[in-house]
Amino acid sequence: MADVGxxxxxxxNVFSAFLDELSFNSKYKQFKFIAEPIDDTTIVNATGxxxxxxxxxxxxxxxxxxxxxxxxxxxxxxxxxVEYPGTTGALDYRLYMGSNDPNFFDxxxxxxxxxxxxxxxxxxxSESERLD
Amino acid sequence: MADYGxxxxxxxxxxxxTDPTQVSFSTKYNAFKLYEITTQTKTIPGSxxxxxxxxxxxxxxxxxxxxxxxxxxxxxWIAISQWNDATSLNPWAASALLLQQLISGQTDxxxxxxxxxxxxxxxxxxxIALAVFADEILGSDRILTPRADFGFKVAKxxxxxxxxxxxxxxxxxxxxxxxxxxxxxxTVPKSSxxxxxxxxxxxxxxxxxxxxxxxxxxTSINFGGDYRVAADSSNLYLFYDNSVDPDTExxxxxxxxxxxxxxx
Numbered sequence: 300m301a302d303v304g305x306x307x308x309x310x311x312n313v314f315s316a317f318l319d320e321l322s323f324n325s326k327y328k329q330f331k332f333i334a335e336p337i338d339d340t341t342i343v344n345a346t347g348x349x350x351x352x353x354x355x356x357x358x359x360x361x362x363x364x365x366x367x368x369x370x371x372x373x374x375x376x377x378x379x380x381v382e383y384p385g386t387t388g389a390l391d392y393r394l395y396m397g398s399n400d401p402n403f404f405d406x407x408x409x410x411x412x413x414x415x416x417x418x419x420x421x422x423x424x425s426e427s428e429r430l431d
Numbered sequence: 432m433a434d435y436g437x438x439x440x441x442x443x444x445x446x447x448x449t450d451p452t453q454v455s456f457s458t459k460y461n462a463f464k465l466y467e468i469t470t471q472t473k474t475i476p477g478s479x480x481x482x483x484x485x486x487x488x489x490x491x492x493x494x495x496x497x498x499x500x501x502x503x504x505x506x507x508w509i510a511i512s513q514w515n516d517a518t519s520l521n522p523w524a525a526s527a528l529l530l531q532q533l534i535s536g537q538t539d540x541x542x543x544x545x546x547x548x549x550x551x552x553x554x555x556x557x558x559i560a561l562a563v564f565a566d567e568i569l570g571s572d573r574i575l576t577p578r579a580d581f582g583f584k585v586a587k588x589x590x591x592x593x594x595x596x597x598x599x600x601x602x603x604x605x606x607x608x609x610x611x612x613x614x615x616x617x618t619v620p621k622s623s624x625x626x627x628x629x630x631x632x633x634x635x636x637x638x639x640x641x642x643x644x645x646x647x648x649x650t651s652i653n654f655g656g657d658y659r660v661a662a663d664s665s666n667l668y669l670f671y672d673n674s675v676d677p678d679t680e681x682x683x684x685x686x687x688x689x690x691x692x693x694x695x
Contacts, residue, residue, distance in 0.1 A: 309606070322583075322606060328610070330611055330688065363649060365638075428452070428611075
């Protein structure tokens with residue numbers, strides 16, 4: 300431990316609290332996200348037959364941020380990645396860093412049947428934690 | 432950056448830095464507030480399904496899931512998201528998981544249903560631990576009775592710090608936040624577990640991102656897929672395998688947090 304800084308405990312004695320009993324410890328960085336997630340709704344003209352379709356969501360950071368993403372599908376919310384291997388393809392979504400442009404996330408889905416599919420994703424990303 | 436608020440830079444860096452990566456705390460950003468760790472363990476007979484139902488104190492929390500089973504490796508907790516693999520022969524099929532956070536009607540929005548599928552003939556004990564955060568995925572208030580009559584709160588910009596809605600708070604000392612004990616980018620050889628020591632003496636909350644050898648960009652890691660991230664009380668473990676990928680290694684970015692997931 301550094302002999303300077305700020306510590307806040309969750310209720311234990313701050314001088315003897317273990318690391319996981321501290322709510323804040325200035326020795327370490329917090330894993331911080333933007334205050335509200337990007338709420339994106341895209342209508343995808345799905346190819347079907349488990350063939351992947353892609354679209355992008357802009358975050359405009361210019362680098363690869365840490366992220367956590369959820370998808371709303373029918374009446375359910377799932378944390379990504381959602382993977383349903385095989386030929387049934389009822390649900391299969393992944394969210395990647397943009398492969399061509401660091402300002403975007405790439406979303407890939409594989410649908411079992413063709414036609415328009417409305418996809419809503421909620422993505423938290425970090426401006427202070429970058430993966431690249 | 433806002434022209435007001437509270438900010439702390441990492442050691443040795445001016446707090447006036449405009450580089451967000453050099454800031455360890457800032458009221459501009461939200462640190463997920465850890466509300467609880469909830470764990471269930473069940474024995475799943477061979478070739479059977481078992482359901483786990485978790486009830487929460489509020490709707491649509493951010494949830495990070497972890498699982499441990501006795502068939503594959505009784506010491507490692509592995510990060511899970513959603514995975515259904517009824518046909519694969521990979522060992523994690525012993526506890527394929529289907530997570531569903533219900534939203535069809537408000538009465539179900541505070542529950543998480545998990546179906547665990549045991550494709551092996553032998554029974555397995557499967558534990559599921561959820562890190563539940565007092566942060567929302569979809570809009571709903573977080574009006575919770577304060578646990579303590581002391582502490583430190585920071586409101587989001589424009590909100591009253593004396594308000595009781597946790598959604599309006601960047602930081603509240605009643606709750607732990609994901610504090611980074613260690614992080615980094617490593618290259619992991621294919622098809623073997625790669626250990627990174629942390630020696631915390633307990634199993635911490637952790638996260639990983641993987642980029643496969645097929646020149647794929649980073650993606651978050653799920654359960655049973657090509658990328659796996661796990662931990663025990665001594666190490667974080669990373670694993671990559673893809674039978675059609677000719678490359679022999681993969682890139683990972685990992686986080687080990689100070690928050691406790693389990694004792695062992």
